[in-house]
Amino acid sequence: MIVKKYVVNDIKEAFEKIRVELGKDAVILSTRKVKKGGFLGIGAKTYIEVTAAVEDKKSQQTEEKGQIYKLQEILSKNKEGTQSSDDFNELKKMMVELKSMMSTQKSNESQWIQDFRKALERQDIDEEIEDKLVEYAKMKYQELDFSNENTRLILSEMFLPFINTAVPELKGRVLFTGPTGVGKTTTIAKIAAKLKLNDHKKVSIITLDTYRIAAVDQLKTYAMLLDVPIRVAYTPKEAKLEVEALSDYDVILIDTAGRSQKNEMHMTEIKAMSEVVNPDYLFLVIGMQYRKEDVREILQKFSTLNPTHVILSKMDETSALGHFLNISSFLNVPIAYITNGQRVPDDIIEANNRELAVLLSREVLKYARPSK
Numbered sequence: 598m599i600v601k602k603y604v605v606n607d608i609k610e611a612f613e614k615i616r617v618e619l620g621k622d623a624v625i626l627s628t629r630k631v632k633k634g635g636f637l638g639i640g641a642k643t644y645i646e647v648t649a650a651v652e653d654k655k656s657q658q659t660e661e662k663g664q665i666y667k668l669q670e671i672l673s674k675n676k677e678g679t680q681s682s683d684d685f686n687e688l689k690k691m692m693v694e695l696k697s698m699m700s701t702q703k704s705n706e707s708q709w710i711q712d713f714r715k716a717l718e719r720q721d722i723d724e725e726i727e728d729k730l731v732e733y734a735k736m737k738y739q740e741l742d743f744s745n746e747n748t749r750l751i752l753s754e755m756f757l758p759f760i761n762t763a764v765p766e767l768k769g770r771v772l773f774t775g776p777t778g779v780g781k782t783t784t785i786a787k788i789a790a791k792l793k794l795n796d797h798k799k800v801s802i803i804t805l806d807t808y809r810i811a812a813v814d815q816l817k818t819y820a821m822l823l824d825v826p827i828r829v830a831y832t833p834k835e836a837k838l839e840v841e842a843l844s845d846y847d848v849i850l851i852d853t854a855g856r857s858q859k860n861e862m863h864m865t866e867i868k869a870m871s872e873v874v875n876p877d878y879l880f881l882v883i884g885m886q887y888r889k890e891d892v893r894e895i896l897q898k899f900s901t902l903n904p905t906h907v908i909l910s911k912m913d914e915t916s917a918l919g920h921f922l923n924i925s926s927f928l929n930v931p932i933a934y935i936t937n938g939q940r941v942p943d944d945i946i947e948a949n950n951r952e953l954a955v956l957l958s959r960e961v962l963k964y965a966r967p968s969k
């Protein structure tokens with residue numbers, strides 16, 4: 598890869614220079630403002646420093662594997678640099694200009710790239726990730742043939758660095774939270790069954806969801822079937838006492854009422870409960886069928902609770918799997934489990950980044966195939 602820095606007066610000048618020197622396949626990796634000239638900072642003129650890169654045709658075969666990580670690294674460094682910049686407005690203006698230039702570029706893209714973009718969009722993959730994937734694919738491959746089954750492997754490898762998964766070995770207090778109706782209570786029953794029946798752990802359950810009598814009954818039924826104790830807490834103080842009373846259990850699974858991220862009072866309440874419980878693990882359950890804009894908002898609002906993991910629920914209800922990638926870009930928290938049906942205890946899988954990459958690549962390949 599050839600990387601070059603340009604110090605220019607404006608972004609248009611940069612674009613022209615890059616075109617001439619690096620060609621039309623070059624990509625811009627970062628932009629920042631720099632001051633030059635003057636004395637002790639007085640009278641200095643402000644320029645823009647643009648870093649651009651293009652694939653070096655001769656060295657294309659070497660070191661191919663590590664390149665996606667390199668690109669990721671450069672792009673994430675760029676992100677940090679942008680965030681710490683003083684002159685935010687100027688940068689914003691530049692980004693807007695860049696974006697419009699990029700979109701003109703997009704409309705001239707070759708057919709396979711357009712097909713690729715469409716398929717990524719069909720999976721509801723975040724635009725920023727889409728752009729990174731497309732840039733990478735353009736840089737590394739002349740063309741991707743989506744009618745060739747082997748392309749699935751290429752896609753799978755491309756998605757992998759964007760998928761963050763980790764399955765913790767559960768112990769102590771595990772709090773479940775998330776929007777209404779996503780499957781928190783059902784997921785607790787599934788995990789309780791797994792811990793008790795497969796791992797032979799001493800499991801107990803506390804429910805803080807006392808808003809609906811049905812909710813308590815629902816969990817009581819599962820607890821009875823599994824023969825695990827269940828306690829109900831109505832106030833933060835009671836929650837604290839129950840947690841202490843059950844402290845000799847290996848795992849205490851704690852259910853909460855579904856809370857709308859749009860309701861500030863709900864969020865304050867759940868935060869208060871969480872502080873009292875002081876969980877070892879905090880699982881944020883999110884429905885796979887939510888649109889990416891909603892997922893972004895949910896993660897942002899619930900991030901004040903400091904979730905340790907995300908559980909993606911109801912995979913069986915959607916064929917858009919882009920959230921496998923979106924989660925790691927929206928919030929730096931791994932995916933621990935995926936639920937894929939209503940059956941307790943069967944419909945839950947431990948999240949594995951390779952498996953998720955395979956699932957997603959299958960869907961993308963299916964939709965990227967040009968229609969005959």
Ligand SMILES: Nc1nc2c(ncn2[C@@H]2O[C@H](COP(=O)(O)OP(=O)(O)OP(=O)(O)O)[C@@H](O)[C@H]2O)c(=O)[nH]1
Nearest residue numbers: 777778779780781782783855910911936937938939
């Ligand atoms: N299709 C499908 N349905 C699910 C899944 N997980 C849970 N459900 C269903 O979703 C509905 C709501 O599940 P609950 O476990 O009550 O959801 P909750 O998040 O506890 O809901 P609230 O406590 O009301 O916020 C039930 O009908 C579940 O059977 C899943 O993975 N796939």
Ligand SMILES: [Mg+2]
Nearest residue numbers: 781782806812
């Ligand atoms: Mg519930």
